[in-house]
Amino acid sequence: MAAAFRKKNNWIRTGIQILFFAFVFFIVTFGPAWFSENGKTGDLHSICPFGAVETAGRLIFQGLFIPKTSMVNIITFSSLLLVTVLFGGVFCGWLCPLGSFQEWIGKLGKKVLGKKFDRLVPRWLDRFSRFLRYGVLALIIITTTQFVTLTFSAYDPFYALFHTITGSALPSAVAILGVTAIASFFVSRPWCRWFCPLGAVIGLVQKLSPWKIRTNQGCNECGICSAKCPVNIKIQGQKTITDSRCIKCGECVTACKKNGIALSLPKGKLAITRIPLIGVFTLAVFAMPIVASQGVKIAELAELQQQTESGIPLISVEEISASMTLADLGNNFHAAPEQIAVLLALPADIDPETKLRNLEDINEECTLRFIKDTMTRFQPGAGDTGTKNALDSQNSRE
Amino acid sequence: MKKKLLIVVLLFVFGAVYSFACEMTFFLDGKQVVPGQTLSLDQGRSYELRVNFVEDHGNCPVEPEETAFLLAEEKWKTTKTALPLVLTRNVVWTDISDREHETVLVFTAQQTGKTTLEVIRDCTKKAGYDEIFYITVK
Known part of the structure; x- marks a missing residue:
């Protein structure tokens, strides 16, 4: 009975690890692009809870996010905090894809060695080496806050795990992932134990957790x-x-055949021996905000589609950015690029893919400021009349 | 043996500090400044804004020369002498290494008032880079 339960526990944990790994892979590789032609592909930075730690300095001092991070990182980090404060480092043991990756290689290593x-x-x-994690964490926080960019992504094996396939991971990050993979064959979870900066944060927060692994009579x-512990902790003899x-x-x-260990409150109260329940809870708490954030993105795309159909401009004039193309501007204001070209006194045969910031190379008056001024007076959906109104207004100003 | 290992590990940690790179860093007259910050300049004075760019992701298709500097929502060029900050030297990027590039923007703070300097790098697939400096000339 006990052996059957042990086997079941292991399978549930492996199942949850595989499920979450596949889930992150899907979000990162396809993201909203899976659902909409307009959606960009996903990016690990956009959902990683560690992004919240990296952006914290700038958010506190400037009220701004480090590029590539957003409120989603704060939400996923909050989920992480919730499960960690309750049950400790469950995320690492049940969900973390890099932890799972090392563990799977470790299982192979265990069989061979x-x-x-x-x-x-x-x-x-x-x-001694476990303290390196705190050094890595401090280094990342300092450099990210100082340079206002995700400095760690160039060395991040987590990023390389999912972005080697998309081609955007740097060789340095891929090399660190490679070394981690090789080391995992000989040593259990080397990255988690000695270098993981998120593990360092979780390690600190989990001190608050009331549910801890406790031995009993x-x-x-x-x-x-202890022999089964993947992070090499000596368990027997410790309360x-x-x-x-x-x-x-x-x-x-x-692993304990005597039921001598449980996850429990002090004095063995509210002992949880069926640990998979915690794993399922963690999966739900953690996956929900990610699914919700992707849902919000998909809903935004649907709303844009609806606005397009009803002729309402998709953006305000203030949102016109220098990175947009003439075609983007036309799409956002429901006008043909040729119509916009007339409005901005540009040649009719201008390439619609020209960036707005480069329009002043063609007509030196056509700065971003001028474009915004002109579009303020443009009435979308009015066809040639809209253009005429804007032109009339422009002429009367001159 | 323990001491030697400890020294090796510490050297690795200290070495890692220097090997950390970043996407874009800015130095105004040698002092580091970060986007989102308000830079206070003195009217009539000349300044040097050194911009260091390191590609922190693989396969970056955007050349450093394609980095756009927009001052007051206009392209910042030497020919534009009516802008609040007048660029006195053309923007020329130099390659420090395969993935590290640098340019120095030399300019004079001409008009008092507030303006913005936007630095943009467009990426077709991912988020790209778009950050603003707020500038006050007194």
Whole structure:
């Protein structure tokens, strides 16, 4: 019975890990582009909870986001905080795709190396190295705040895990992912244990968590729990596991044949032995805001479609940006590029893909300021009349 | 042995500090400034804005020369002498390495008042770069 439950627990955890890995892969690789031709492809930066940590400095001091981060990062980080404050580092043990990736390679390493697996690094060095995570975290926060850009993405194995396939991961990040993958064959979860900056944040926050792995009178200190621990924590003989690297995977709980370990409140209250429930809860809490954020993006695209059909400008004049093309401007104001060209005194055969900021190379008066002024007077949906009105207004001003 | 390993690890950490790069960094007369910040300039004085650009993602299809500098919503050019800040030297990018590029914008603060300097790099697939400096000339 106990063995069957243990097997079931392992399968549920692996199932949730695979599901979340596939979910992130889908969001990152396709994103809203899957649902709409107008949607851009996804980007790991846009959903990663660590983006909130990276942007925190700028958000506090300037009220602005670091480029490529947004409110979605804050929301996913809030979900992470919620599950971590309640149950500790469940995210690492049940959801983190990079953690899962290392674990899967580790399982292969364990099969090949047997007892030699995870014996490469002496315990003293392992204990010392865990502090490197805080160094990496500090370094990222300082450099990101200082340079106002996601400095870590050039070295981020997490980014490389999903963006090597899209071709936008830098060789440095791919190399670090490669080294992590190779190391994972010999050592269990090397990145998580020694370098992961998000793990450092979770490690700090999980100190607040009331539910901790605790041993009880059933424990006979056989040590099977420690042998199963993927982050090399010595469990037997300790009443409460306070090690910041505990990922609440539940391997120790299900490995114990004497029911001597549980995830519980102090004094063994409200003990949770069926750890998969926590995993399912974490998956729901974490995946919901991501699904919602993607839903919002899809809804925005649908709203744009509706606005197009009803002739309402898709953007305000203030939202006209220098990066737009003449065709974009026409689309947003429901006018043909030729109509816009007439309005801005540009040649009729101008390439509709010309960027607005480059229009002044053709007509030196046609600066972004001039374009905004002109479009203020343009009445969309009025066809030639709209253009005439804007031109009349322009002439009368002159 | 322990001490040697410790030294190696510390050297790695310190080395990593210097190897950290970024997408765009700005230095006004040698002092680092960040987008979103208000820069206070003195009328009539000349300044140097050094712009360092490091490609932090692979396959960047946008050349450094395609970086646009818009002052008061206009292209910033040496020929535009009526702008609040007058560019006195053309924008020329130099390659520091394969992925690192740099340019120095030399200009004179001509008119008092408030204006903006927008730095744009368009990327067809991802988010690109679009940041603004707020400038006050006294």
